[in-house]
Structures are given as C-alpha cells and as structure tokens.
Amino acid sequence: MSVETDGLLRRVAAALTSVVHPESGEDVVSSGRVRELRAEPDGVVKFRFALRKEDPGTLVRRARAAAEAVDGVSRVKIDVGLPSATEGQGAGTPKPGGGKKSPLGPGNVPAPTPRPDVLPGVRHVVAVSSGKGGVGKSTVATNLAVALAQEGHRVGLLDADVYGPNIPTMFGERRRPSVGGTKGKEIIVPLESHGVRLMSLGFLLEEDQPAVMRGPLISGILKQFIDQVEWGELDLLVVDMPPGTGDAQLSLVQTVNVDGVVMVTTPQDVSTGDVLRAIRMFEKVNTPVLGVVENMSGFVCPCCGESVDIFGEGGGRRLAERADLPFLGAVPLEVRVREGGDRGEPAVSAAPDSASGLAFLEIARRVAEHFPVEAAASA
Ligand SMILES: Nc1ncnc2c1ncn2[C@@H]1O[C@H](COP(=O)(O)OP(=O)(O)OP(=O)(O)O)[C@@H](O)[C@H]1O
Ligand SMILES: [Mg+2]
Incomplete structure (x- = not known):
C-alpha cells in the first residue's frame, strides 16, 4: 500500500x-x-x-x-x-445482500432447501408486498423501479399479480413483449420502459397471445412464467406482489431467491395490522423484510399544498418500530400520483420534484443501500 x-x-x-x-x-x-x-x-x-x-x-x-x-x-x-439472527452480532462477514437464507424472526426455522437459480443474470431480487390490497404496492414498485434506474442501476420489474396485473397501465405500455424460442421452450423478452425492463402477466393474458401459461395453479403459472422470461443482466429485479399472504406470495418467495421485501402500508392501524402478519409470514420463510413504506400518508391539497392526514398518521413508522424494522419513508396521497398511475407516467419521472416524487427517490436510495453499491457502477 x-x-x-x-x-x-x-x-x-x-x-x-x-x-x-x-x-x-x-x-x-x-x-x-x-x-x-x-x-x-x-x-x-x-x-x-x-x-x-x-x-x-x-x-x-x-x-x-x-x-x-x-x-x-x-x-x-x-x-x-443484511442482519441475520444466526450470525452473531459483530461476528463474521455477511455475504453481499446476504441473510437471505437466515431466519430473521423468532423461532427455529429450518434453512430452505437450496434451489436452482431461476434468475441467473439477476443479482438481487426485491419484492414489494403488503398484507392488504389497494395500499399502493404497484405504485411503489413502479416508482421504486424507475427511481433505481434513474440512479444508474440495471433494473427489471416483474408484475407477479396474477389477479389484477396493472403494471402495464402504470407504465403506459401497450406494446407486447416478443415471445419466441426453440426446442419447445418459449422465451419471453421483457419490454424496456422508463429505463426499466418490464414483464407482466398482463402483457400475455390476451386471447390472441400464445398460451405461454398453462397450469391450474397460480404457483404453477408463476413458476413457469419466471422460468421463461429472459431478463439478461440485472442489478435489481423489483417484484410487484399480489395482495395477501397466500399461495402466490409463498410460491414466489420459494421460486425466486428474494433478497428482501419492501412492505407497504397506509397509515391507519387496520392496514398496519395486516402488514404485521405479512411481515411475520416472510420471516417464517426466511425472507428478510428491508423496511416499511407508509403510502397515502397525508393528502397534499392540489390547490393550497396543505397536507391533511386522511388515513390517520404515523402508522407506518409505529409498525416499523413494533416489527423492529427500518422505516423507509412516507409517500403522501397526491392527485398526480393517481393520475400518473392511470396515464402511465410514474411520479418519479413525470414530477420528480413533487412531494411524492422526492419521497419515492429517497425510498429507492434506502433500498439500494441494502445491496452492493458496485451495482450502480456497472450500468
Ligand atoms: N400516494 C398516492 N397518491 C395518490 N394515489 C395513489 C397513491 N398511491 C396509490 N395511489 C392510487 O391508489 C390506487 C391503488 O394503488 P395500487 O394499484 O398501487 O395499489 P396495490 O396495493 O398495488 O393494489 P392491489 O392490491 O389491487 O394490487 C391506484 O389508483 C393508485 O394510482
Ligand atoms: Mg397492485
């Protein structure tokens, strides 16, 4: 030296x-x-x-x-x-983005059986989830992915909502991904939109599309789907999860090595209670929760800019404290976020200086902190 x-x-x-x-x-x-x-x-x-x-x-x-x-x-x-319960505090060196095979929560959870990597070119997988529907998972996933791409990461977004895939709408995408392949295996190539490689079941559900998904169970559909998408090299794959804590979530977590979960809640306690149950579910399957995002946190009046706490206040932060998790940020309820979602203009690109645009960017930076920063350099 x-x-x-x-x-x-x-x-x-x-x-x-x-x-x-x-x-x-x-x-x-x-x-x-x-x-x-x-x-x-x-x-x-x-x-x-x-x-x-x-x-x-x-x-x-x-x-x-x-x-x-x-x-x-x-x-x-x-x-x-990332922290892990099995690793002594201060002892040993965790793997980059590590902790994904170590239980964070209480109880003796057996380590998951090693699986073949279904996403060979993808360095890290971040799922956006919640115990509840309609709290803004897809909005957060969309803006998180676009913000991470703006920060120089190579980002993909997988819409894993088999019930109501709405990522195509949020990106304003009407194009179809190309489907091809050889020897009986169909390959789907993601579209690129707002700097993010996109894949959604919504792109493929039309009747005139090839039947790339067969199988009676959602878990089967998801597994097949994930296996067929050619992401190429990605630093981060953001996964927009369907609502709830059922088969689709467990199947996804078991199929893909999810490195961390961003939990979304609204400020009121009824929502945060459901989210707490979802956090425990992820911990049980050894998937670390990176932190909590409070969405629809105060309504920003488009006329005077004043903020009103429609859904109560501070529930996300309290939940993070209760679950011993970092609070990743609060996104206000803003008309332009909803309009942007409907028009396919994510707030971080259409209105980066708005309260919500800035909040999403801050959340993206906090999420990126959990993963090796070298990722940003490789874009
Ligand atoms: N911060 C916000 N300000 C204004 N509108 C928002 C905000 N966040 C989400 N919305 C709107 O609320 C609706 C529900 O959001 P979104 O679809 O992201 O929720 P979700 O949790 O993914 O729902 P689902 O459980 O059905 O998948 C959408 O119309 C979206 O545009
Ligand atoms: Mg959604």
Whole structure:
C-alpha cells in the first residue's frame, strides 16, 4: 500500500469513528460494523457494512456521507450485509445482500432447501408486498423501479399479480413483449420502459397471445412464467406482489431467491395490522423484510399544498418500530400520483420534484443501500 492510500485509509477510518449508533453510542468502526476498509490510489474507498437488526437504515448513509466528506476520496463503495439472527452480532462477514437464507424472526426455522437459480443474470431480487390490497404496492414498485434506474442501476420489474396485473397501465405500455424460442421452450423478452425492463402477466393474458401459461395453479403459472422470461443482466429485479399472504406470495418467495421485501402500508392501524402478519409470514420463510413504506400518508391539497392526514398518521413508522424494522419513508396521497398511475407516467419521472416524487427517490436510495453499491457502477 502506498503512503497516500495509507494516509487516506487512516483519515477515512477516523471519519467513520464519528458515526455512532443513535442509541448505543457505539461507533461503526470499533463495533465491527465497518469491515475490510480499503482505499485505491484513485481515491476510491471500499468497505463492507455489517448492518445489524437494531440499526436504523440511516446508519449506512451516515457512514457513506462521512467517508465521502474526507479529503481525497473520489468515490465510496459500500457492500451492505443484511442482519441475520444466526450470525452473531459483530461476528463474521455477511455475504453481499446476504441473510437471505437466515431466519430473521423468532423461532427455529429450518434453512430452505437450496434451489436452482431461476434468475441467473439477476443479482438481487426485491419484492414489494403488503398484507392488504389497494395500499399502493404497484405504485411503489413502479416508482421504486424507475427511481433505481434513474440512479444508474440495471433494473427489471416483474408484475407477479396474477389477479389484477396493472403494471402495464402504470407504465403506459401497450406494446407486447416478443415471445419466441426453440426446442419447445418459449422465451419471453421483457419490454424496456422508463429505463426499466418490464414483464407482466398482463402483457400475455390476451386471447390472441400464445398460451405461454398453462397450469391450474397460480404457483404453477408463476413458476413457469419466471422460468421463461429472459431478463439478461440485472442489478435489481423489483417484484410487484399480489395482495395477501397466500399461495402466490409463498410460491414466489420459494421460486425466486428474494433478497428482501419492501412492505407497504397506509397509515391507519387496520392496514398496519395486516402488514404485521405479512411481515411475520416472510420471516417464517426466511425472507428478510428491508423496511416499511407508509403510502397515502397525508393528502397534499392540489390547490393550497396543505397536507391533511386522511388515513390517520404515523402508522407506518409505529409498525416499523413494533416489527423492529427500518422505516423507509412516507409517500403522501397526491392527485398526480393517481393520475400518473392511470396515464402511465410514474411520479418519479413525470414530477420528480413533487412531494411524492422526492419521497419515492429517497425510498429507492434506502433500498439500494441494502445491496452492493458496485451495482450502480456497472450500468
Ligand atoms: N400516494 C398516492 N397518491 C395518490 N394515489 C395513489 C397513491 N398511491 C396509490 N395511489 C392510487 O391508489 C390506487 C391503488 O394503488 P395500487 O394499484 O398501487 O395499489 P396495490 O396495493 O398495488 O393494489 P392491489 O392490491 O389491487 O394490487 C391506484 O389508483 C393508485 O394510482
Ligand atoms: Mg397492485
């Protein structure tokens, strides 16, 4: 190591020791969260961050900001490991995007049987779910995917809602994906829209389309569908889940190695109770929940811009605290979000400076923090 990189490393390490956990007061270096700190001659600094269950999602961002502020640092790449209950606190180095095979929740859940990877070119899978219908899963999935693409990630969006696939509408897509293939296996190539590779059962459900889906059960349909789509290389695949905690969710989670789930709720308690049950379901099948998004959080009046709490207030944040999960952000109820959904103009691209556009972008950044940052560079 050269004298310069050595000095840079020391300065970055010193800056990182100023980042402390808000409750325990531990700094991120001596507590073992920051690992494998390296500096390259061009000023690129890399480290792993072993996120713990009790950590707010902001801790990684604060670590990034502290490292970026150091003189001589050109770029910071952080490989974030998700918490896992089986891994001792502070012990061992989690795999990038790891924890997906480790139970987060209480109880002795057996590790899932290893499965063949049905998504070979896809680095990470993030599902957007909720215990409830109509809370804005598809809206969040759409804006999350577009925002991640805007941030430079190679992103796909799979609409796994077999009951009411509405991602095509939210993207304003009337085109059809091409279906082809050889030797009896049909291959479906996703469409690209707003920088996102899109696939929805809604594209294929018309009568004049080839019968690419057969099988009496939803789980069968989903498995077949997932197996046939050629995503190519993706940093992140966002999956828009159907409502509920039934077969379709379990089947999807068992078919694809879902790295993390974004839970969507509205602020009122009846919705958050359902979401809590859904969180427990994902934990039981060893799928980490990344955090909670509160959607329809306050109504922004289009005339005066004032915010009114139509659905109550703060339920998402309370739920996150109760479930010991990070709160990923609150998206206000805005007329333009609904209009954008109907017109195929996601808020993050049609109105990036609106309250909802900014909220979606912030949520996307928090989600991206859970995955190796190198992903952004490969776009
Ligand atoms: N923040 C928001 N502001 C205004 N309208 C919104 C907001 N979020 C969602 N909507 C609207 O609410 C309706 C339901 O949203 P969406 O379809 O995303 O919910 P969902 O949870 O995916 O529903 P389902 O359970 O049926 O799949 C849509 O018309 C959407 O445009
Ligand atoms: Mg939906």
